[in-house]
Structures are given as structure tokens and as C-alpha cells.
Amino acid sequence: MSLETPLKIRMLQRKLYLKAKAEPSYRFYLLYDKIHREDVLAHAYELAKANQGAPGVDGQTFWGIEMQGLEKWLEGIRDELRAKTYEPQPVRRVMIPKPGGGERPLGIPTIRDRVVQTAAKLILEPILEADLEPEAYGYRPKRSAQDAIRKVHKLLCEGYTDVVDADLSKYFDTIPRRELMQSVARRSVDRDVLRLIKMWPQVPVEERDDQGNRRMTGGKGSSRGTPQGGVISPLLANLYMNRFLKYWRISGRSEVFQARVVNYADDFVILSRGCAKEALDWTR
DSSP, X not given: OOOOOOHHHHHHHHHHHHHXXXXXXXXXXXXXXXXXXXXXXXXXXXXXXXXXXXXXXXXXXXXXXXXXXXXXXXHXXXXXXXXXXXXXXXXXXXXXXXXXXXXXXXXXXXXXXXXXXXXXXXXXXXXXXXXXXXXXXXXXXXXXXXXXXXXXXXXXXXXXXXXXXXXXXXXHHHOBHHHHHHHHHTTBOOHHHHHHHHHHHHSEEEEEOTTOOEEEEEGGXXXXXXXXXBSSHHHHHXXXXXXXXXXXXXXXXXXXXXXXXXXXXXXXXXXXXXOHHHHHHHHO
């Protein structure tokens, strides 16, 4: 389901994007107050509801929230954000089958946390999007897997037929958080925004065995990973992957290896005119 972004939010996003694009070294310092704006939180709820999804560890559903009163529920979140007392709850982990066999761990935040993450994404995405390299196609506005496939096909037709096909193992689970936060801080010096983003990857993960026994893993003791399934995680994963794509560009790898990169989430291909092995060795 697709929901149109309200005009006021769209105008704000456009303003943030144009500022970020025009000034690549500019660091935004007033963003937190925009995340807890009434219209931003209301739209974030509608987006979260449109995506549906299972309840988190608290068992709360969209139906239950609306039965108890949506406006009051959203006001409670807004009060917590304004008072800076908001704390995310643990993430519920479930295993989902992968098309090629095996299972993929998926972290399900509570609806409350999904709404706050969505609100943060509405404000941060236009800024971070301005910095992403054009070779990245995953989880981006107006881009799709089909666009990535078309780009690969075009390059093959142009003679880039020596191919490295790469899949980063457990990418979401292994992103180093210190370097990830450095990437965010390059664009925002708003301490409250940085604190908010830092909290989400650090929440513990709740797992239950076949008997329903509860086990908590991860949390602040872990220095890596952002939960796959969190609303903000794809944006953060793109931001960290951008370090590789950007360094590929500024170090002139396209010319050295006669090669191009096409990236989608934790997968990428390097298409070369005869230097795939060298490109792979450098990438490793």
C-alpha cells in the first residue's frame, strides 16, 4: 500500500535534500524537533500501519491502539520524545525461510518503535540520500531491484562481461556500530538525533524456543549489527555500504579495473572488461 506524503512534510524533505545536495560538508544541527512534530508522527503511524507486520514483544496491535485512542497514544510518544525519556523496547526475533534454502533472522520492533523509527527516517532519509552513490539501488526512493537488473544488463551489453557476484554474509548483523555512527555524524551534529539512532541497534533481541522459553541476546554488550526488520535499518545499511562505493569511486577503481559496480542491499556485482580477479582481490 502506498501513502502520499503530506505536502508540509514533502516540502520539508525537499528543503533538507536540496541543502544536503548543495553543501556536501554541511552538518545539520536542528533535526530532533522535526522528528516529534505532530504531523510527522501521524504520517509515520499511517506508514507503519500500511506495512502491517506482526506485533513486537509487547503484543500490541494496530487494532488495539486505535481501540484505546490513537491520538492519545501518539501524544504519549510525542511527550516521551520531547522530554527525551523515550527508550526502545527489545526486538522480537523470528526466523523466515530464504528462497534458496535456510532461514533469515528478522527482528520485529514494537509498533511504538516502528513509528518513531519511521518518523526519524522521514527526516533523515532526504539528507543521507543526497550522499548515496548512484550505484546503490536497494531501499531507495524511486529505485528498485528491476532498475539494478536493467543496469547490469546494459553493462553486459557494453562488454563488461567478466563478473564478480558478491553477497555479504550476515551484513546487517555485522555492521560495526562505531563506524556506522561516524557516518551518521558526518551529516548531523544534533546530539538527540545521534542518541536516538544509537539506541536502536543496541536494543536486546528476544528469542523464544519451541517451548516458549525466553532468551535475550545482543544489546549494549554487542558492538556490531542493526536489526534486519527495523524500519531504520535499511537506511543505515545503505549508509555504511556507501563507504565502499564512495572509496571505489574516489580511488579510481572503475578506470583501474575497467569495471563498474551495481549494489542492491547486501548484494553487489562488479562487471569488468577482463579484470574481475583483480577487482575481487582489491574488494576483499
